[in-house]
Amino acid sequence: MSSTQALENARAILAGADAKLEKLRTIEPYLVDVSLRENPVGSNIGQTLRDKLAILPKLREFGFRNISLGTLDYAMPDELEVDDDFMMHLRDNSMDMSGCFAFTAIGMEAQDGTFTPDPSQRKLQAYGVPNTVHEIYLSKAGMSGLYDFDTLRRSLPSSIRWLHENIRGEHDGAPRIFINIADGCDALANNLEQACEILALLAQLPIEGVTIEDDRGTFLPFQVGAYIAVLRSVLPPPMKILVHIHAGAGFENASVVEALLNGADGIWAGLPKRAAIIGHASTGELLANLARIGNPHVQHYHLDQLLPLATSLQQLDEMGPVPDDLPVLGHNAYRLTCTSFRQVANRFMDLAPETIGGNYGYRVCPVISDPPVLAHRLAEVTRLPVDSFSQEVIEQMIRLMRRDLRTGRRIDYDKPQELQDLYARAKVFCGHHGPHAHSTHHYSSALP
Template identity: 65%
Template sequence: MTQSLTARQNAQQLLATAQEQIERLQHIEPYLIDLSLRENPVGARIGQTLADKLAILPKLREFGFRNILLGTLDYSYPNELEVDDDFMMYLRDHQIDTTGCFAFTAMGLVDAAGHFVPDPSQLKLRDYQVPNTLHEIYLSKEGMAGQYDLATVLRSLPASIQWLQDNIRGDHGGAPRILINIVDGCDAFAENPDGVFEVLAMLAEQPIEGISIEDDRGTYLPLQVGAFVGAARAFLPAPLKIVVHLHAGGGFENASLIEALLNGADGAWGGLPKRAAIIGHASLGELIANLVRVGNPHMQQYQLDRLLPLATNLQELDDEAQVPDDLPILGHNAYRLPLSFFRQIPGRFMDLPPEAIGGTYRYRICPLVSDTAVIAGRLEEVCGRPAGDFPQAVLEQMIFIMRRDLRAGERIAYDQPDNLMQLYARAVRACETLVAQAEA
């Protein structure tokens, strides 16, 4: 009896701990920087023209993003301009409001004589009049190779931050908001944590908004990402921000982002769609949807009824191709029901019906499991008649015929409109035959 009571208490404590974490996610107001103008095109088949970017920017603002990255200035061959340069120059020349806007820059270096030389990206940031920056450094052995060493970082980074403070006019004429982005942050924490700690201790004394940590290949487990964020938070107390950017290499990205938030991260940067530099990333669209899922009221500041269509449209623009069908949350099949049991219900904890993010349920015929409600819904989509018009007996016959076809070795994609209507006609004939037999 005592053992049973102890087991119950332990189990209840585990559930209570999970509930405490859910409540933390419900109350967090995440610090988000949208990168739909840069992150998504990096891995896209096509990318974005200047006209595309000019059309996208107001849509991102209308959706609710207050922090938006305009582009990257620390790319290779800086004298060969990119569309990002044209975009930022256009905004400047046409006096378009860039409040809350960022661009990526690289750290300038203090030379052997002690003279600071700004990176070309810093000069562009100043000349393009972009008010804020994600200022990038590398701290792993491989990341620093050929660029600098840790001693150079510790010497140069304060000077680079000071140059930004002295030369960049921030939002509304104030100081620039500077986030130090450790591009290889997870690698550096895993490889040389003492070196990272030294840099973080120095940054805690600098006039910055905070830091960013990347898992740029998406290879670290959620538990590792959470530990790295927690370690960084030990050196960087609030109000300094810690944000993360996590790629989808190992499929951990959204779990890693939640783990980061639970371990002290303030938010994330990324594009609204899933598309990213490799095969995807922990996108802001997915994060917002998942925070809606747990009941976070702060997500109401975004136009949630535009989330799904906007994310989809942006990715289709960059790729000139359909979003992958089986992408969770944002994909074509994410809300195509194969079986009524899988329907997510409004008001049920942890469910996220498609209507909550601007979508609708649709239907997909899978011969093994699709029930009559799903078949009727798919028939409505295909032929335009209300689902209630299709007799239950006919829908049941469609299930029976699909089973018999599979048992006979027939492999037919009934979800395709022509095949579905042929199946329907066969079921109607089967019902007519049964009625005739009953009357005989």
């Protein structure tokens, strides 16, 4: 193959990638925020009524137009949750619930045509919540113990009809209804014929759209993309298709990208990473990644508040810090270990931390950190200007870290005291304080 042919082939291959990027740039993501439910269900602590009342206006202020207030428990409907108290409080105080949803289960239609609404539907009506995500199971394992397929097929139209007849939507209109197939990936993988029959049925019903979950986070991204392509082949626009992807195997954000490329409109998720298992593809991560590629629609949200808001919500749910090494949202995501890793505004595929309300910090790693990182970390620790530290001494610090490791000394130089001790040793080696060449402790406080 000639170099000219190789170049033409390369351009053709990359044109395919560019077309995918352009699709992601132009999509206006449809988001249903569930920070009031998804994040606390994975928390060791949860949220109180006071917490929820404080969070709701922050979500609205950030820019979310669709917000789930919670789940109206299907398993123990007689034992109320904070979600119930929250919705009753909003109702009793005539607070705005426009754009609000609650998760409900479907009612059941008997063979004689008698319909019995689920207790969660009755609660939705009583609490005055205008919209719902109506949840079903469609894999054989998921349906087992709940209903058989014939009952599900018979009950879905009746349940949606009951909602239209009994739920007052926004501005006295019809309720907006999503059908969430909680085991959607399993159903499409293992019960395709019945899944497609239900999807064809849903295409004829007065609903806003359909969502599917990878509830264990175990399906590969290309599988999720294929399942969404199946949904889109049956559910044409303007019907919405959303996904909810857990982080079981670490594929979650890649799976969301594949879903969007294959016809999904967006996701329902919490703003922080915390979720029912070990995390999920969050709205915070999706907005950041769409901002990374220049999607203009994310400007509808206050991106400059994304990082501090997501951090504060997760800290509230955990009563502890966000894990340092969480991508995008973690403390170390924007602490440079080497300046070559810096993400720069307006560079292709970079997302500068300032875009989402953060700033660069610095973290010392003895194997890779370069002089600018050491100088900036010293400035953080000592609160002195970066130019207070001589290049000669900084370079000697790098030499000393290498020597320490070669002699078997493993030291966490990122810790303030260890860093200052290292700096003091380097000054001695450089002859800045010759008389005290063997007194490392003496120089640990002699900065700069």
